[in-house]
Amino acid sequence: MSNHHRPTIGRRRALVRAGGFGLAAILGAVAAREASATPESARDWLSALAKGEFKEGKVTIRAPEIAENGNAVPVTVSVDSEMTDGSYVKAIYVAADGNPNPGVAAFEFTPASGKAEVQLRIRMAQTQKVVAVAHMNDGSLFTASREVKVTIGGCGG
Amino acid sequence: MSDDIKPRIRVPATAKKGELVEIKTLITHPMESGQRRDSEGKLVPRLIVNRLDVTYNGKPVLAATLEPAISANPYMAFFVRVEESGTLNFTWTDDNKQTWTAEAKIQVS
Known part of the structure; x- marks a missing residue:
């Protein structure tokens, strides 16, 4: 059972991490856009x-x-x-x-x-x-x- | 600093009635955009000429509202159709409400 859970948690962490990167990327893009007119x-x-x-x-x-x-x-x-x-x-x-x-x-x-x-x-x-x-x-x-x-x-x- | 700021204009002295005359203007001004940083990395506050008003015999012929995207030493050229002799008056205004003026006469024949 415990073996079963580990990959799930690992995947969840990976997803959270990826989500964090995604957010950072979006914020970065917003900041870049704010620095310039469009x-x-x-x-x-x-x-x-x-x-x-x-x-x-x-x-x-x-x-x-x-x-x-x-x-x-x-x-x-x-x-x-x-x-x-x-x-x-x-x-x-x-x-x-x-x-x-x-x-x-x-x-x-x-x-x-x-x-x-x-x-x-x-x-x-x-x-x-x-x-x-x-x-x-x-x-x-x-x-x-x-x-x-x-x-x-x-x-x- | 304001001692360095000089308006310059180029206007033909004579014209024919109804002629379109080209007016060239320039004011020596740094047009500090508010975007630039000094050597210590601090933003230099915005200070630009934000307005040029031009009248001929008291009637407006051009009013320009300028943003920081206008180059330093703002140059503008435009036209006026002259129907009678008269005087062009130019007034530049900066963010501190300081003004500079110039005038030129046109003899219309």
Whole structure:
């Protein structure tokens, strides 16, 4: 009988141990995820600023395919709009999904801006996607994204 | 430190009525992200320029809200459509509510 029990206990211990490793692995993964933004957190950041459905189109993101220095990646975001009193871009929101935090910047425009375009330089900790959302004056939202491969990350960690 | 912080702008002095003019701005600022550690391993507190407001003859043309993901010495370029001569006013604000300003005149013909 006692011989019968031993392997069971052994198996149980092994299971408990494996369970512990599993938990540690999950916690590790959660911690790793918390250290960086994700496509979901980037979307949440954008959704908090622009409520509604994001449609593809109108937005163009220009950025290098490969950025050797993640400390300053030149990015241009432009939105197709005539920028008149009747039809203009109210705002452009920019996020990145691989930095410690997803937010990058928000730019508000008026018809007097004449053109909905802004050039900026972004810090990128690693290879990631830049996501931009344009908020039109009629409330509609347009989005585009672009991946930038980063050779040396720039978040000073 | 704030003595090192200087805004710089590039604006054309003249333009035609209705022309789209490109405005380039830069402020020399470390944009301390709050993510960086010093030599003792302590986090350096966040201190960034978080806002740039630009008006032309008092009317807003661009308002930028910046996050720590903006590079040091933040550079921004954008456009303004000018219908009459006037003055562009720029105000940068940091986390300590310190501000820096610049202005430029455009003669429209």
